[in-house]
Amino acid sequence: MAPITRNTSLKALQTRLKALLGMFDDIYRFVDSMGEDTPATAATVRLEKMDELWDQINDATMEIEMQDDFDDDNEIYSRKRSEFGDRYYRAKSLLLEKVKEPEEKLNLSNTNQQPTHEDVRLPQIKLQAFDGNIDEWLSFRDLYLSLIHCKTDLPEVEKFHYLKGCLIGEPRSLIDSLAITKANYQIAWDAVMKRFNDSKMFKRRQVQALFDLPNVARESVVKVVDNGTVELATLSLPVPPLER
Template sequence: MTENIQNLKTLKHKRGTIKTQITLFQKFIDNFDTSNVNEKDKQNIKLRKEKIEPLYETFEEIQTEIELLELELNQDVSCEGTERESFSNAYFAIVGTANNILNPAVKEIESIVDANSIVQGHYPNSNQTSHNSHMHVKLPTITLPTFDGTFTLWREFYDAFTALIHSNNSLSDVQKLSYLKSSLKNEPVKNEPADLIRSYDTTSENYTIAWTALQKRYDNKRRIITDHVQNLLEIPKINKESHAALRQLINQTENHIQCLKSIKNRMQL
């Protein structure tokens, strides 16, 4: 009993440390003038964001251990759901803000989503309608990001889905889960992300569970690194001189190398 109590205190201390790191990152982002961010600022934000990205999974593991210990100690766990929700909201809000600063194009896409209701079944409220009436250009239609289970494409899908859907406070969790399921391709020759969450009913409480399950499966740095290296080794050789073929070779090589550098930076921080 005494050992469990001490373990519970230790876990809550670790949880508090993670929450503090998120708060510090929030304060760091708040100090930026988002209309005047230079490349040095972006690099600083990028490195800090990569450092906190693994904290979500760590928090989930610690939170689960806390709840199990509290149940074992016959303590009230009713407030733990609020802990999860509060952290999740804070985490994805600040990560979404950082992504918007780093990639203004994603922020523009979010605006397009809100302005044109391109997500099927989502309609603007009266304030949005009023705002749209002042727009002088017809914005292009975009589609939801998709993911087929290719590990090397996970981060691209994760960032896009987070910006467009996960951080969209106008959507309910039921809607988010519906869009998540629609975003997953069912490719028989690959790991099938659609099958991973197919058994989850489209309910509010299942959205976070399904989204976390996908992260645990595909945010696998070792597998992603292995696949990038394998893809590098499998780049076709140029059999005869061709500017187009040479450019394609360079682009493919630089793409995989840049992805590997990004993963390395996240692992070192």
């Protein structure tokens, strides 16, 4: 993200924003003109450039609104930001679909050429919600890391959408004040990890669980000693080993 400065004139910033929006419009026109014969590589390079433009346009708009001579009553920039966001997400989803087309066609071709009985469609895994219950943290963390956080092909801003959708109550309140942007995703995830990923807390829970184990039952049996006297003896049942 470029540093915000007030040394640049409002007119210069407006000119810069206009140029950036013009570059984005070129990509948007390309998306509207895509067809079956459009190569996936052409979509890939524009997808990379579009993410860069997203950051630059948002920075330029913010710099304009922070200028001393900016008219606070002028809603044109907030409207432009909203319109740009809608167009950005539409264009990005269409570009992602175009990039994935060759891979899907290759998978379909391989399936048709080499049918096997092992080709079983696995059920979709549903993301787990987390409401702050520490007993559920590890299962939530590991599943979220596998399905969302560690996916290198998933944009950070989309990961942020998934993260907010999974959290309830206290965990959600930790990140509610953060805008859903690429830059804020790692900040949000770090905040959740710092609050709940406490190894000392897990050890205390394990020790407490040991103390909460039910008492082992004991049984009394009749025992006859050598002189014929009958006595009661206590029989201790074997304790199964704890699972690790």
